[in-house]
Amino acid sequence: MEKLKVSNVTKIYGNNTDKAMEMVLKGEDNEQIRAKTKQVVGVREASFSVEEGESFVIMGLSGSGKSTLLRCINQLIKPTAGHIYLDGQDLTKVSSQELIEIRRKRMGMVFQRFALLPNRTILENVGYGLEVQGIARKVRTEQAKKALHMVGLKGWEDYYPHNLSGGMQQRVGIARALATNPDILLMDEPFSALDPLIRQDMQDELLEIQKKLHKTIIFITHDLDEALKIGDRIALMKDARIVQIGEPEDILLSPASDYVARFVENVNRSKALTASSVMVKPRSVVYPKDGPRAALRIMEVHGISSVFVVDRKGALIGYVRAEDAAEAAEKGQRELDGIIQNDVPTAFDDTPLSELLDVLAYTKVPVAVIDEEKILKGVLVRGSVIAGLAGERRDWDE
Amino acid sequence: MNNIPRIPLAKWTDMAIDWLTVNYQNTTQAISDVLKGAIVGLQDFLISIPPELVIIVVALIAWWLAGKRIALFSLVGLAFIYNIQLWNETMQTIAMVIAAVSLCIIIGVPLGILTAKNMTAHRIITPILDFMQTLPAFVYLLPAIPFFGLGVVPAVITTLIFAMPPIIRLTDLGIKQVPEELVELGKSFGSTFFQMLFKIELPLARPTILAGINQCIMLSLSMVVIAAMIGAKGLGGVVWTAIQNLKMGMGFEAGVAIVIIAIILDRITQNLGKTN
CATH class of the missing domain: 3.10.580.10 (CBS-domain)
Known part of the structure; x- marks a missing residue:
């Protein structure tokens, strides 16, 4: 079943986007648009759809627009044009009250630098999403504890974020996103700030959790190895555009352009390829x-x-x-x-x-x-x- | 240049003050009466507590928040003030500082939040703050009299003008300094405006806001002498009388008392942000 559909989303940064949007529609390139209108194109005409329970990875180098695209999905950034459909409902058209409801109950976000509140305990951090929903403390504590156990942090409830290592902090971040039991997890380079070994552990753990929970995951990364490991499908972005969408092996074996080919050149294929x-x-x-x-x-x-x-x-x-x-x-x-x-x-x-x-x-x-x-x-x-x-x-x- | 007539800024100002006096004096007098009741009440209350008790409580608070050395300093310093018979004046001054700082917080923190959240408000308020901080106090000291009369109220109001800007500025700064990712965290989990404010922004801005309050307290204290010129009593009043009568020793005593109070308040409030 189609869970999320991103249709022709364009994001232009600047205060006079009309002219730039026109140029986008005419197909002029980003550099020309910037030179003529001083507007910066963050994402242009991105479209994809994600099935329920699918792990969809958006990959690209920094500045390729992947984080902007992710933020368009939960409307942290309002797209200049295009539509985002969640279960068929157009998120670009909902009222701000509805949007708050959707963010509370149906989307969880995980951040690159963990985004834990330093003045709160681990348990209070995990319970944040429940707290803003106005859920009673007792229920909240219980659900937050459950989420913490799921990521293997039992016993750390009353510590503060600065007591924890990076890997553990990101587990807290994941627990927080899971605690509200959302349909969709938006993960913005969640493992990029971690050491390589920890990163692999976390990837494995995410796959384990995903086996149990079957969330719909939108996962951002600049690391192709990670993309190949996590993604059921991968969208590759360059210069604000999606240049290829496909299963990991499609990307490796039939790159759609020279750019993709160069991108995949250095990947450790033995990990990505299956028998x-x-x-x-x-x-x-x-x-x-x-x-x-x-x-x-x-x-x-x-x-x-x-x-x-x-x-x-x-x-x-x-x-x-x-x-x-x-x-x-x-x-x-x-x-x-x-x-x-x-x-x-x-x-x-x-x-x-x-x-x-x-x-x-x-x-x-x-x-x-x-x-x-x-x-x-x-x-x-x-x-x-x-x-x-x-x-x-x-x-x-x- | 000679062809351009002189701009009569002084005349306009006089006219504006006259107009304000005529039209708003009743309102400002009403405010003045309420404030006066509160401040004088606070002064009387502080004076009514046995000095020994105040000295011990302050020393304990200092110990808890700022450590042994400041506790000892508070003990000795306050005992010295008591000894040189400036206790009542000191309590009057402290009551005015408390009143001024409370008003500064009540008005300044919301204004700081406003300037942090709203670019237009920021553009309007920032130059006003520059004005408030650099305009010599004497210039607005006298016009305060027709609105608020003589005594503690105009003193507190002028202190307010002088001491409030750092609270506004540092609240604004503290909120703007909240890392972008934490703001995104709040929004992405569906926080409302007030949930963002009270659950994320203000707690994280707290140390910065407390630094603003600390500055506000110090600036308030530095205004007590000037405020004494319009009839606010307290330590400033002692200094002012001493100056007028060329009593150097008396002025020095009161000056030392102000310094002692300043150091105690500064060290205690400086540590407010760190301990919790």
Whole structure:
């Protein structure tokens, strides 16, 4: 279900935006608009929609307009043009009273520098959203405690923000956003201010929380690795525009422009790519009823030294080596039973490539990619993996 | 330049004051009566408390807020004032300072909030504050008399004009200094205007506002001598009498008492923002 829809949102900074808006519509570039009208284009004609429960990442370098776009969603910044629909309701048209209600109950925000109130305890910070709703202290305390436990900060209720490390402070920030149980989490570079190791822990934790809660998340980052890890889909921004929207692998494997291509050049692909994105189709399989001769023929045709054996449903059984098949054929065996090897290295289609590199380095047979029902989906051969890591997508034969 | 006639600013001012006197004297006299009752009542109340008790309570407050050294200083300093028989005058002065500072806070903090939130108000009020702070006190001391009569009320009003600007300025500054992210935090969780103010902005601006109050107290004290010229008694009155009669020693005693009070009030209020 579509939760949030951003439609043609443009934000121009300045006090005379009409002329600049005209130029935006004519498609003139930001620099020209700035030179002629002294107005700065923050976001131009951004459109995307986010499904309920989806993690949508907006990525771009600083100044690309990603934070502005995020703030347009909860109207901290009023867009110059365009519409934001939350469950079909146009947020650019609601009254200020309604907007306060929507911000209180349906959106939670997490900030880059945590934005904890230094004069309040951790528990009071987490309860802030509930407090402004006028919820009774007892209920508030209980809900805030629950949210704190969710982020693993039980026992820290009565401390002050300055007693906590950066990572812990941001957990408080997340707990605060979760405490009001909103539909949407707006996260503005939440982990950028943290050390790399802590950052990864927090990413993992967010994914864990998301597995339980299924919030709709809009996540801003300038870090592609982070975007690839968190995002179900990613929107890439440059010069106030969204230049590409797609699933992580689309962005990596088919960048829409040179800019995106350069952006993704340095990413650690082994983390972002999954087995399914670099596997090749299992064209050559044999069935148990096939004899050793048939198996040998297939290997001959494809020039390979072993072949996977699957049952009628396509579920993986094992593989047969050429030398075993040849021996069995000489003995006049009619079926493959007895020469099928079961020690196949396997991977699931969503296993990250980084976890497979070890296996790939030492295995003598290709790695079989299977799904949860053991159905053979594809085969990993070194050539396709290397190509994937190098950023090319080519249809490889085994 | 010679062709341009002289601008009769003095005449206009006189006319304006006359007009204000004629039209608003009743109102200002009414205000004056209320204020006078309150201030004199406060003076009488402070004088009625046994000095020993005041000395001990002040020393304890100083200990709690500013530490042992200031507590000891308060004890000795106030005992000295009592000893040189300036106690009643000191209490009168303190009552005026309390009255002036309270009014400054009641008027100044909301004005500071207004200038922080509203650019137009900021543009209008800032030059007025410059005016209030730099215009020599004597210039507005005498015009205060037709409106408020002689005595403590015009003294407190002129003190108000002189001592209020720092509260307005520092409240304004304190609110503007609240980090943008915390303002966004408040808004993004659906705070109303007053929730923003009381739950986020004022608590975070508190140390800055308290610094303004501290300055306000010091400026109020520095006005007591000048205010004595229009009939406010207290320590300033002693100084003023001493000057008129060329009694150097008497003037010095009262001057030292003012300094002692100033140091005690300054150290205690300076630490108000830090301890909590």
